Amino acid sequence: MQNSSYxxxxxxxxxxxxxxxxxxxxxxxxxxxADIIWDNIEWIEKRQKNYYMVREGEKRIRxxxxxxxxxxxxxxxxxxxxxxxxxxxxxWSYASHYVDSAIKVAYSIINSWRKNYLKGRRKxxxxxxxxKFVRVKETLYVYRGSKIRITVKPRKLYLEFDLSKTxxxxxxxxxxxxxxxxxxxxxxxxxxxxxxxxxxxxxGWDLNKCSVDGFSPKCGWxxxxxxxxxxxxxxxEISRKKAQSKASKKHTLKSIVSNHGKxxxxxxxxxxxKLTTQLAKIFPKVEHGFEDLEKRGMYNRRKKHNRDxxxxxxxxxxxxxxxxSKVKLVNPENTSSTCPMCGDRMLKLRKGQVVxxxxxxxxxxxxxxxxINIYLKMCGFPQSPSTFxxxxxxxxxxxxxxxxxxxxxxxxxxxxxxxxxDDMLPMNPRGELSLMNPKAYIGLPIPM
Ligand SMILES: [Zn+2]
Numbered sequence: 323m324q325n326s327s328y329x330x331x332x333x334x335x336x337x338x339x340x341x342x343x344x345x346x347x348x349x350x351x352x353x354x355x356a357d358i359i360w361d362n363i364e365w366i367e368k369r370q371k372n373y374y375m376v377r378e379g380e381k382r383i384r385x386x387x388x389x390x391x392x393x394x395x396x397x398x399x400x401x402x403x404x405x406x407x408x409x410x411x412x413x414w415s416y417a418s419h420y421v422d423s424a425i426k427v428a429y430s431i432i433n434s435w436r437k438n439y440l441k442g443r444r445k446x447x448x449x450x451x452x453x454k455f456v457r458v459k460e461t462l463y464v465y466r467g468s469k470i471r472i473t474v475k476p477r478k479l480y481l482e483f484d485l486s487k488t489x490x491x492x493x494x495x496x497x498x499x500x501x502x503x504x505x506x507x508x509x510x511x512x513x514x515x516x517x518x519x520x521x522x523x524x525x526g527w528d529l530n531k532c533s534v535d536g537f538s539p540k541c542g543w544x545x546x547x548x549x550x551x552x553x554x555x556x557x558x559e560i561s562r563k564k565a566q567s568k569a570s571k572k573h574t575l576k577s578i579v580s581n582h583g584k585x586x587x588x589x590x591x592x593x594x595x596k597l598t599t600q601l602a603k604i605f606p607k608v609e610h611g612f613e614d615l616e617k618r619g620m621y622n623r624r625k626k627h628n629r630d631x632x633x634x635x636x637x638x639x640x641x642x643x644x645x646x647s648k649v650k651l652v653n654p655e656n657t658s659s660t661c662p663m664c665g666d667r668m669l670k671l672r673k674g675q676v677v678x679x680x681x682x683x684x685x686x687x688x689x690x691x692x693x694i695n696i697y698l699k700m701c702g703f704p705q706s707p708s709t710f711x712x713x714x715x716x717x718x719x720x721x722x723x724x725x726x727x728x729x730x731x732x733x734x735x736x737x738x739x740x741x742x743x744d745d746m747l748p749m750n751p752r753g754e755l756s757l758m759n760p761k762a763y764i765g766l767p768i769p770m
Contacts, residue, residue: 330500332512333490339481344474345454345506348420351410353451355428358406360448363432364395392446394436396429417473423457458502465499470511472502483509524650526611526697528657528689529636537693538608539717545689546601551593551635558586594638602646610647611700612640613654652699658692662714665705682707 373386403425410421431449438444463472468486473479481504485491500512525538532552536544562582601610615637643649659668661679668677668691677688686694694714695705703709 330512331490331494331497331515332510333488333494335483335485335488335509335511336507337481337483337509338507341474341481341504342454342506344416345456345504347414347416348424348456349451349454351414351421352424352428355406355410355424356431356449356451358409359396359428359432362397362402364397365392366395367391368393394439396432396436416475417462419459419462419473420456423459423462427457454506456504458504460499460501463499463502470499470502470509472504485511523605523608524611524697524700525605525608526652526693526695526700528692528696529612529632529639530689530692531632533689534639535687535689535693537690537697537714539713541605542718542721543687543690543693546597548635551590552632554589554593555586555635558582558589562586590635590638594635594642598639598642598646601643605647608647609650609700610643611650611652611696612636612643613657613696614651615640615654650700652696657695657699658688660691660695660705662686662691662694662698662705663707663710 368391369388370391371386372389373384376383376385406425407421410424411418414421431451435444435449439446458472463470465471468484468491470483470485472481472483474481485494494513494515497513497515500514502512503510523538523540525536525541525544528535528537530548532547532549534546534548536546538544565582615633640649640651659677660666661668661682661684663684664679664682666679666681668679668686668688670676670688671678671685675688676685677691678685698705698709698713703713
């Protein structure tokens with residue numbers, strides 16, 4: 323959903339119409355369409371270069387070989403499609419627009435087969451349509467008031483659905499109706515919801531092992547504690563090690579080890595889901611900026627287990643955030659080591675928690691520095707003293723006066739709750755994990 327300006331919502335409605343015959347004939351129509359396209363595929367022989375790796379002492383050598391492959395060329399000409407439509411219409415007794423829908427669906431089935439075939443995931447065998455469904459195009463239904471009327475046979479058979487009593491009625495108020503999918507006892511309805519375009523508010527987020535730091539001129543510095551998430555991984559890592567050493571002696575215990583991984587993942591997922599939902603609620607209509615993690619690897623060569631675990635969490639946070647809100651990815655190059663005021667390099671002070679600019683002497687918390695830089699990159703502003711004054715120091719001082727003695731004490735970036743105990747994990751006296759509501763983790767007095 324990244325960078326798109328609308329959201330697709332889909333809902334199910336149950337129905338009691340007997341449409342088995344219709345569904346069956348549509349399935350046969352779809353299969354026939356796929357068959358005709360399949361029979362007209364042109365197979366072109368192509369030489370393809372493959373390779374495998376061989377180990378010779380210390381070195382790994384790439385050995386190449388050639389294979390001949392048959393590449394399918396799917397017929398796509400306008401003439402072919404017209405003829406296809408005409409042949410299919412001959413024996414079709416329902417509304418003729420269903421033929422167009424079947425052609426569209428059959429093409430997408432064949433195209434996805436081709437993609438998988440080229441990757442070696444499918445054999446050279448014709449796709450078979452098994453599921454019973456009908457894709458109802460926009461031209462085949464009328465949506466008025468809160469009723470949908472689907473044409474099955476023009477002037478003979480219509481299906482009506484009343485949405486006025488459904489639970490999602492309010493949610494889809496004012497949305498455009500998209501394609502419908504008719505099934506044996508339910509109808510799947512998709513709605514297009516336009517999200518606001520134009521200049522919206524932005525927050526830049528810097529992801530760290532134990533916290534997420536956000537910055538925007540309106541909210542200032544937002545710090546979210548992630549130690550709990552990290553704690554989940556640590557706890558499971560320890561118990562997994564124990565289980566592994568046991569399992570190495572006894573085979574029957576192997577499933578326990580794999581269960582540990584599942585539970586760990588589920589707990590982390592649950593936490594991230596709650597966190598992102600909370601964030602999307604607190605900051606509605608905000609574009610969230612994150613570092614592009616795919617590119618982050620290029621600039622950061624250090625490798626550690628902790629980093630990998632943290633990276634997985636970061637990916638999850640960005641992914642879930644993009645389901646619930648607008649997300650923008652920025653280039654991660656030097657985000658935490660560039661001075662947001664003059665663009666020079668920042669030096670690490672106090673075990674790297676605080677950074678200081680070589681040139682202008684600005685002192686900032688390292689994570690806040692990262693968040694500010696991500697925010698600036700999101701907006702496309704270069705680092706300059708005037709921008710910094712306008713977007714960072716003036717709003718922050720204003721916020722500071724507002725929140726007397728709250729999170730930010732000085733622009734120097736010393737927080738009341740962050741910083742010092744980065745590597746220490748919170749100890750739970752009962753020795754068990756209890757997932758906290760991330761609500762409690764957002765240490766930010768929300769500005770009015
Ligand atoms: Zn500077």
